[in-house]
Amino acid sequence: MTLAVAARIARRELRGGLRGFYVFLACLALGVAAIAAVGSVRQSIEGGLKREGAVLLGGDAEMSLTYRYAEPDERAWMEDVATRVSEIVDFRSMVVVERDGVTERGLTQVKGVDGAYPLYGTVELDPPMPLDTALAGDGAVMERVLADRLGLRPGDRFRLGTADYTLSAVLLREPDGAGDGFGLGPRLILRTAALEGSGLLAPGTLYETKYRLALPVGSDMAALETRADARFADKGMRWRDARNGAPGMTRFVDRMGSFLVLVGLAGLAVGGVGVSAAVRAYLDGKTEVIAILKTLGAEGRTILLAYLMQIGTLAGLGIVLGLALGALAPMVAAPFIQAQLPVPVQVSLHPGPLAEAALYGVLTALLFTLWPLARTEEVRAAALFRDASGQVRAWPRPVYMGVTVALAAALIWIAAWFSGVPQLALWAAFGIVAALGLLALAAVGLRRLARRLARARAVRGRTALRLALGAVGGPGGETVSVVLSLGLGLSILAAIGQIDANLRSAIQQELPERAPSYFVVDIQPDQLDGFLARLTGDPGVSKVETAPMLRGVITRINDRPAKEVAGDHWVIRGDRGVTYAATPPEGTIVNAGAWWPADYDGPPVMSFADEEAGEIGLKLGDAVTVNILGRDITATVTSFREVDFSTAGIGFVVTMNPAALMGAPHTHIATVYAEPEAEAAILRDLAEAYPNITAIRVRDAVDRVAEVLSSLAAAIAYGASATLVTGVIVLIGAAAAGERTRVFESAVLKTVGAVRGQVLAYFALRSAMLGAAAGTVAIVAGGVAGWAVMEFVMMGGYEFEPVSALAIVLGGAAATLLAGLAFAWRPLAARPARVLRARE
Amino acid sequence: MADSILSLADVTLTLAGNAGPVEILHGITLDVHRGETLGLVGPSGSGKSSLLMLMGGLERATSGRVTALGHDLTAMNEDQLARFRRQHMGVVFQSFHLIPTMTALENVATPLELAGHRDAFDRAAEELRAVGLGPRMDHYPSQMSGGEQQRVALARAAAPRPHVLLADEPTGNLDGANGAAIMDLLFGLRDRHGATLVLVTHAPDLAARCDRVVRLADGRIASDELRRAAE
Numbered sequence A: 001m002t003l004a005v006a007a008r009i010a011r012r013e014l015r016g017g018l019r020g021f022y023v024f025l026a027c028l029a030l031g032v033a034a035i036a037a038v039g040s041v042r043q044s045i046e047g048g049l050k051r052e053g054a055v056l057l058g059g060d061a062e063m064s065l066t067y068r069y070a071e072p073d074e075r076a077w078m079e080d081v082a083t084r085v086s087e088i089v090d091f092r093s094m095v096v097v098e099r100d101g102v103t104e105r106g107l108t109q110v111k112g113v114d115g116a117y118p119l120y121g122t123v124e125l126d127p128p129m130p131l132d133t134a135l136a137g138d139g140a141v142m143e144r145v146l147a148d149r150l151g152l153r154p155g156d157r158f159r160l161g162t163a164d165y166t167l168s169a170v171l172l173r174e175p176d177g178a179g180d181g182f183g184l185g186p187r188l189i190l191r192t193a194a195l196e197g198s199g200l201l202a203p204g205t206l207y208e209t210k211y212r213l214a215l216p217v218g219s220d221m222a223a224l225e226t227r228a229d230a231r232f233a234d235k236g237m238r239w240r241d242a243r244n245g246a247p248g249m250t251r252f253v254d255r256m257g258s259f260l261v262l263v264g265l266a267g268l269a270v271g272g273v274g275v276s277a278a279v280r281a282y283l284d285g286k287t288e289v290i291a292i293l294k295t296l297g298a299e300g301r302t303i304l305l306a307y308l309m310q311i312g313t314l315a316g317l318g319i320v321l322g323l324a325l326g327a328l329a330p331m332v333a334a335p336f337i338q339a340q341l342p343v344p345v346q347v348s349l350h351p352g353p354l355a356e357a358a359l360y361g362v363l364t365a366l367l368f369t370l371w372p373l374a375r376t377e378e379v380r381a382a383a384l385f386r387d388a389s390g391q392v393r394a395w396p397r398p399v400y401m402g403v404t405v406a407l408a409a410a411l412i413w414i415a416a417w418f419s420g421v422p423q424l425a426l427w428a429a430f431g432i433v434a435a436l437g438l439l440a441l442a443a444v445g446l447r448r449l450a451r452r453l454a455r456a457r458a459v460r461g462r463t464a465l466r467l468a469l470g471a472v473g474g475p476g477g478e479t480v481s482v483v484l485s486l487g488l489g490l491s492i493l494a495a496i497g498q499i500d501a502n503l504r505s506a507i508q509q510e511l512p513e514r515a516p517s518y519f520v521v522d523i524q525p526d527q528l529d530g531f532l533a534r535l536t537g538d539p540g541v542s543k544v545e546t547a548p549m550l551r552g553v554i555t556r557i558n559d560r561p562a563k564e565v566a567g568d569h570w571v572i573r574g575d576r577g578v579t580y581a582a583t584p585p586e587g588t589i590v591n592a593g594a595w596w597p598a599d600y601d602g603p604p605v606m607s608f609a610d611e612e613a614g615e616i617g618l619k620l621g622d623a624v625t626v627n628i629l630g631r632d633i634t635a636t637v638t639s640f641r642e643v644d645f646s647t648a649g650i651g652f653v654v655t656m657n658p659a660a661l662m663g664a665p666h667t668h669i670a671t672v673y674a675e676p677e678a679e680a681a682i683l684r685d686l687a688e689a690y691p692n693i694t695a696i697r698v699r700d701a702v703d704r705v706a707e708v709l710s711s712l713a714a715a716i717a718y719g720a721s722a723t724l725v726t727g728v729i730v731l732i733g734a735a736a737a738g739e740r741t742r743v744f745e746s747a748v749l750k751t752v753g754a755v756r757g758q759v760l761a762y763f764a765l766r767s768a769m770l771g772a773a774a775g776t777v778a779i780v781a782g783g784v785a786g787w788a789v790m791e792f793v794m795m796g797g798y799e800f801e802p803v804s805a806l807a808i809v810l811g812g813a814a815a816t817l818l819a820g821l822a823f824a825w826r827p828l829a830a831r832p833a834r835v836l837r838a839r840e
Numbered sequence B: 001m002a003d004s005i006l007s008l009a010d011v012t013l014t015l016a017g018n019a020g021p022v023e024i025l026h027g028i029t030l031d032v033h034r035g036e037t038l039g040l041v042g043p044s045g046s047g048k049s050s051l052l053m054l055m056g057g058l059e060r061a062t063s064g065r066v067t068a069l070g071h072d073l074t075a076m077n078e079d080q081l082a083r084f085r086r087q088h089m090g091v092v093f094q095s096f097h098l099i100p101t102m103t104a105l106e107n108v109a110t111p112l113e114l115a116g117h118r119d120a121f122d123r124a125a126e127e128l129r130a131v132g133l134g135p136r137m138d139h140y141p142s143q144m145s146g147g148e149q150q151r152v153a154l155a156r157a158a159a160p161r162p163h164v165l166l167a168d169e170p171t172g173n174l175d176g177a178n179g180a181a182i183m184d185l186l187f188g189l190r191d192r193h194g195a196t197l198v199l200v201t202h203a204p205d206l207a208a209r210c211d212r213v214v215r216l217a218d219g220r221i222a223s224d225e226l227r228r229a230a231e
């Protein structure tokens, strides 16, 4: 009965069409679309990663070693479990091209392969040819960026170390490229056998070997991993398998995906504010209708139901529009997405993300429309006899507050569950709630202040100012709702702006003041003196630091497996650089314990980086076992020292006494601080004298990191722009929502003698006050949120970016003001009777 | 008769209704004299409110001329009209139209402030006391009864001492005692300050106190009778 009546009322109201609901629809649709699109793309990429796991890894499983090849017994174990084994050696080097007396050099990441490579997938070359043909004899292939930089074309010759090679083709795609992780230089592939005589891979040189295993179908990866760990973990062997073929890539997509979903949710929250404002404005306009219906005997419940049905129908429409948009957008963008990724991506309809987005949409719509809807119950028939505004209580009945809390909890819980980053989602939700709380406080404070100021003698005579203060401090929910919606929108935009600006500045970051020009690796011990002699005489060189360099894996701490003691800390995850020194290197600060005597000759002792030691719970006197080249060296920790990893200088977690390590084959690394003008000559001389060494220009390395970061920043910018569009719509909507009131006020004010300039000044001042309150909170909230995301999610530093914050807040406030004035312009020009007659 | 303060010459008003344009006032010609109290009467929908709006420059005549204090209102733009009202005219609407975000005092003080009175608030308070709303000054419109709102609206129109006061049913919502107080206020305005009053009314006792009663029917002047002013 109630339902039927309500449905009839709803149907009659829907006859009004979509007028007044465009903002509502746009906000909901955009929010849902953004989430659906991000989810679909993420699903597509993850699908590709999973499907292609073995191809990306280069085998069903991979066992890797640092510094050495597998021993015959290790190799035998692999042959035993696998149907096929492929051996790869991976290291950095420099490609040298001599042409017309000019020498060009380029850093490269070399991959030496055997005949079995690749176990899965194919290497794509230009001109097209089988890899076997391309690598025959001294043939090699390299990525186009490197070939172009060096001016090489297929058929040209180049040098690597002391041997010459022929470029037979350009490398378009290596199937295991994404699995290899991050390389500082472009890829070059050749036969490992062809490296003989190049002088590279001498003992002590930094290189990594990878053994890819093709396993029988149905092999139990987990069991194999356990077996391999038990047998080889102490030997510095690391295991990976196709269950997660490209962990770096997976992590990246994961982090990016969840971050973008949160950006999407933030966008939906902004949209929700718009939805709420639109519904409130609509229902405010209906106060009279509602009061009349009540006079005629309609119950509050009937009316609530009627409007719930109407708004529900419209929300459904908005969500469907959003889903359609969200499903279509990735398909349209598919070629572009594919071009950005080394993984085959099949963008198609994924029901999962669409359902997730729809669920978010429904919950958001309910959450943000419930209060305005609940207020319809509060409208009393008496509203007809008095001015309707200010009649309705600010707080809905407790039952609706309960439902609101339940809805919010459900939304947060689902976001935490689906995003796969529950902590991040919870923090984001907490941030939004905190921002709303702060905004509510600001709004109430502003109202009180305005009310007090409006009575002050000082503002008497300044009509526009007094009117503005009176309006801000007066009854009616406008102050609170505008500050809340504008403020939340601006806060989220400001936060995204902060993150975006910080990422960008991280990318463009100037090198640290005292950064070295070159980072040189693989200097053989017998080359060190000559190397130093060349540099110390050079007036362009301000400083050279060198250190012996070995690589090792921390396997045990106090004779317990390191993983048990330190968990998943980065220090024990892979292999680390290890060095030795008789006396503390210049500038060393020992925080605890004491450095060993210069002539120390006892059992191995170790100085550990202080901060990292604290993180893994190391104490002075602990015994740490490091596996270097398959040999275990156990040393006692005798001191903790300060190590700064941020300045791009030399920093080692572990330093030991010379006697402990000197016997192992090793090389030296060096950092060279030089004037930019001297750099080219230094590189030329060093590379000519010592063809085996690799010099990495720090500037280039930073640029390479920047490339990776800029794709991240670009993705965030896309997410942010969706939020920005929603934000602008919300702001315009907010301005439009106030139009009715403003039209009326301007008519009355004109009647009592106000000219248009005064009315405009009043409107502008009021907007400015509301905008200032919302904007101030937004800058604070955006700053805090930006800091939290940069610090805890991106693991980067944060610096407040005032330009971005001010631009967003001022831009947002200006947009609201302009939109408000634009909406006020028409009624200002109209004769008052036209406006007032409609309100008779 | 000489000394006409408001003058309408062959004024018509056409509004756009749902079913095409509707002519609401047909060729009204009327002169209101300085110091006169004119009662506008007529059945509901006859165009009384519309005529009042035209006199206040709140509505644009479709044709004809409206002149007030020698100024042609039909030739003025919105700002000129606003300044003109600020100096010369007070309007009381049939449904009051107080600004809901302002207290009674602020509503009344606003036109005084716009007219540049330094003591706007003191005068506004005095005006509110005069209509018996001294204790209600800091109330918002939504906190007042219809009659109280009506008195605020009247105080707002009367406070700047306009030369012409246009009031649409000024006693419509009031009981006998309050209605009488309002009438006294209105006529006091005329007696003490020489204001001209144009009152739309259904109330016989109010109409009886007017110098002249114009009856509208169907957008035309049906009768225009001069009466002996009371006493």
Ligand SMILES: Nc1ncnc2c1ncn2[C@@H]1O[C@H](COP(=O)(O)OP(=O)(O)OP(=O)(O)O)[C@@H](O)[C@H]1O
Binding pocket: A837, B015, B016, B017, B018, B022, B024, B043, B044, B045, B046, B047, B048, B049, B050, B051, B094
């Ligand atoms: N916007 C409009 N469009 C078309 N017609 C209108 C419009 N507003 C009012 N009218 C018509 O104009 C006529 C005159 O209206 P007006 O308000 O002047 O009457 P009134 O004499 O003041 O009536 P009442 O005594 O009931 O207040 C009415 O018939 C009304 O229906």
Ligand SMILES: [Mg+2]
Binding pocket: B048, B049, B050, B094, B168
């Ligand atoms: Mg009327």
